[in-house]
Amino acid sequence: MTAYKLGKIAQSLVHAGKGILAADESSPTIKKRFDRINVPSSEENRRSYREMLFTTQGLEEFVSGVILFDETLRQIAQDGTPFPKVLTNKGIIPGIKVDKGAKALAGFHSEKVTEGLDGLRDRLIEYRELGAQFAKWRAVITIGEGIPTRACIDANAHALARYAALCQEAELVPIVEPEVLMDGKHDIERCEDVTTLTLRRVFAELHEQNVILEAMLLKPNMVISGKTCPRQASVDEVAEATVRCMRRTVPASVPGLVFLSGGQSPEQATENLNRMNVIGQHPWELSFSYGRALQEPAIAAWQGKASNAALVQKALYHRAKCNGAARYGNYTKEME
Ligand code: 5MM
Numbered sequence: 546m547t548a549y550k551l552g553k554i555a556q557s558l559v560h561a562g563k564g565i566l567a568a569d570e571s572s573p574t575i576k577k578r579f580d581r582i583n584v585p586s587s588e589e590n591r592r593s594y595r596e597m598l599f600t601t602q603g604l605e606e607f608v609s610g611v612i613l614f615d616e617t618l619r620q621i622a623q624d625g626t627p628f629p630k631v632l633t634n635k636g637i638i639p640g641i642k643v644d645k646g647a648k649a650l651a652g653f654h655s656e657k658v659t660e661g662l663d664g665l666r667d668r669l670i671e672y673r674e675l676g677a678q679f680a681k682w683r684a685v686i687t688i689g690e691g692i693p694t695r696a697c698i699d700a701n702a703h704a705l706a707r708y709a710a711l712c713q714e715a716e717l718v719p720i721v722e723p724e725v726l727m728d729g730k731h732d733i734e735r736c737e738d739v740t741t742l743t744l745r746r747v748f749a750e751l752h753e754q755n756v757i758l759e760a761m762l763l764k765p766n767m768v769i770s771g772k773t774c775p776r777q778a779s780v781d782e783v784a785e786a787t788v789r790c791m792r793r794t795v796p797a798s799v800p801g802l803v804f805l806s807g808g809q810s811p812e813q814a815t816e817n818l819n820r821m822n823v824i825g826q827h828p829w830e831l832s833f834s835y836g837r838a839l840q841e842p843a844i845a846a847w848q849g850k851a852s853n854a855a856l857v858q859k860a861l862y863h864r865a866k867c868n869g870a871a872r873y874g875n876y877t878k879e880m881e
Pocket of ligand 1: 571807
């Protein structure tokens with residue numbers, strides 16, 4: 546496949562009015578989500594919950610792609626259809642999380658580096674055969690006293706670039722996700738400084754590793770106040786700071802930015818995305834790749850009961866629709 550064709554997939558993922566559903570929670574993360582509603586994280590519960598999400602009627606109006614976890618990519622719907630086929634039948638592009646998680650960075654306190662490069666070339670070939678058309682790798686940068694260190698940012702940026710190059714070689718569109726966490730009491734200015742430095746280092750490494758920018762997507766955090774910062778920045782401040790930071794760091798040849806929600810409430814994540822699109826003309830599409838901000842109300846509606854399937858799907862459809870409107874800057878609180 547040519548870079549041109551990979552670029553077309555990247556463009557389809559950021560098609561007007563649509564974004565990505567991140568349903569790639571690893572086993573420990575999905576367990577945390579299920580624990581909150583007292584539902585055991587068995588393989589069947591994970592399968593049936595995700596089948597409800599993927600078979601939501603009309604999801605394809607607002608969702609261009611779904612990121613899956615290794616287990617989910619191999620699972621099948623009740624009628625025997627493999628999940629990747631369930632999605633492509635609806636015109637939704639299946640993707641796969643390929644990193645092996647953020648692990649302690651040796652020699653540094655409380656910082657992490659994402660692992661998973663060993664054997665990645667072979668895994669990517671298998672994922673493509675199973676139907677994935679794009680991939681995702683998440684790096685985690687923590688803000689705190691004296692951190693992040695330059696060494697942590699550089700180690701993660703290098704791994705992200707090596708992953709992205711391998712994806713393009715295997716004919717998968719890489720989503721590059723350097724997440725600066727919103728945990729902590731830092732203010733929005735500190736988040737902007739750290740996000741700016743992180744993205745500068747990521748794009749320098751992508752360049753070094755010959756990654757084709759037209760054939761990838763960036764999944765950044767928004768520039769936002771730390772969760773426990775006494776002064777929470779307004780929607781206008783978040784939108785302005787995020788757009789400014791992205792304009793200073795992300796080349797115009799990248800087709801789209803698919804923001805993560807990072808622990809924002811579903812409404813807050815929609816409102817912030819909407820405001821950025823209201824600000825207007827950008828060199829890239831500004832879209833979403835939300836996990837919690839799309840799924841929180843759906844999981845709450847489920848409570849582990851198959852009889853709640855219609856409520857789960859209604860909740861997911863609603864959030865997807867609101868974010869679809871935010872892609873145009875057309876979201877209003879009345880939609881809630
Ligand atoms: C859905 O969660 C993804 C996988 O996380 P783990 O590897 O920790 O299980 C995660 O990468 C997610 O795609 C991003 O963090 C965006 O999700 P949010 O909830 O922040 O929008």
